[in-house]
Amino acid sequence: MDLELHQRTAVVLGASRGLGKAIAASLAAEGANVLLTARSGDALEGAAAELDALGSGRIGYHAADLAEPGTPAAIHAAAEKQLGPVDILVNNGGGPPPGPIADTERATWDEQFRSMVAPLFELAGLVLPGMRERGWGRILTVVSSGVVQPIPSLGISNALRSSIVGWSKSLANEVGGDGVTVNCLAPGRIATDRTASLDAKAAERQGISVADVERNSRALIPVGRYGDPREFGDTAAFLLSPRGSYITGSVVRVDGGLVKSV
Numbered sequence: 001m002d003l004e005l006h007q008r009t010a011v012v013l014g015a016s017r018g019l020g021k022a023i024a025a026s027l028a029a030e031g032a033n034v035l036l037t038a039r040s041g042d043a044l045e046g047a048a049a050e051l052d053a054l055g056s057g058r059i060g061y062h063a064a065d066l067a068e069p070g071t072p073a074a075i076h077a078a079a080e081k082q083l084g085p086v087d088i089l090v091n092n093g094g095g096p097p098p099g100p101i102a103d104t105e106r107a108t109w110d111e112q113f114r115s116m117v118a119p120l121f122e123l124a125g126l127v128l129p130g131m132r133e134r135g136w137g138r139i140l141t142v143v144s145s146g147v148v149q150p151i152p153s154l155g156i157s158n159a160l161r162s163s164i165v166g167w168s169k170s171l172a173n174e175v176g177g178d179g180v181t182v183n184c185l186a187p188g189r190i191a192t193d194r195t196a197s198l199d200a201k202a203a204e205r206q207g208i209s210v211a212d213v214e215r216n217s218r219a220l221i222p223v224g225r226y227g228d229p230r231e232f233g234d235t236a237a238f239l240l241s242p243r244g245s246y247i248t249g250s251v252v253r254v255d256g257g258l259v260k261s262v
């Protein structure tokens, strides 16, 4: 199937590694132009060189911290300057620290909202007018299986990402008639640096080995393994393509069956 992404222009946040990089790679392999963003310029430079070899589109990058107030505008300007008008926005970034939610302080909520949530809404607001004018656009936000089945010890993620789901669904209703789809993609346990770091912290908390934590996790996943980032990236590429045009306002799970509800 041709995903018809050739020469579409995408901005992918959190694209230096992990899920963001995998989505960017799937888009690049389909011939899209892709702007990669994250904080580390060195990591972005390396990722851009790798992705450049995958397809015929142009690959750019822009290093910036999503927690900084001027970042959404700077990313938008960099995308337009390097690659042209933005057709596709992939909202993604770092995850919050694990821990109990009951004693989370106001300052932590503010800080996490500022880096995980507000910049995604702001950047979407910047790219939307052009998408609506051109009658085509895609906004996809990486959330977590925790928005469907809250994950113990990841309360900040469960709470703030659920707010993103509400925003995404509301926006999908508003812009569906303009050819813009708005969806969320919910990873279960995909093998990335973040998953490895959470497993290491869980091992410490529970006083068991990382191998035991992984085995316990795998036992909860019907397919019996962690996901490969590429499986996640390819699902995203479909949703972001013209072929995914009738899917909007959805939360699509890529979790090997981890979530227990229908």
Ligand SMILES: NC(=O)c1ccc[n+]([C@@H]2O[C@H](COP(=O)([O-])OP(=O)(O)OC[C@H]3O[C@@H](n4cnc5c(N)ncnc54)[C@H](OP(=O)(O)O)[C@@H]3O)[C@@H](O)[C@H]2O)c1
Pocket (backbone or CB within 6 Å): 013, 014, 015, 016, 017, 018, 019, 020, 037, 038, 039, 040, 043, 064, 065, 066, 067, 092, 093, 094, 095, 096, 115, 142, 143, 144, 145, 187, 188, 189, 190, 191, 192, 193, 194, 195
């Ligand atoms: N992997 C999974 O199975 C899974 C499951 C559920 C939810 N998630 C969520 O999905 C997202 C991506 O997961 P992942 O596993 O790919 O995480 P990851 O390996 O930690 O990658 C996060 C990416 O975001 C960038 N980033 C982090 N903080 C940033 C900031 N303040 N400003 C700009 N960029 C920032 C990182 O680059 P820099 O450090 O250079 O900025 C990196 O490119 C995370 O939010 C994670 O919590 C993942």
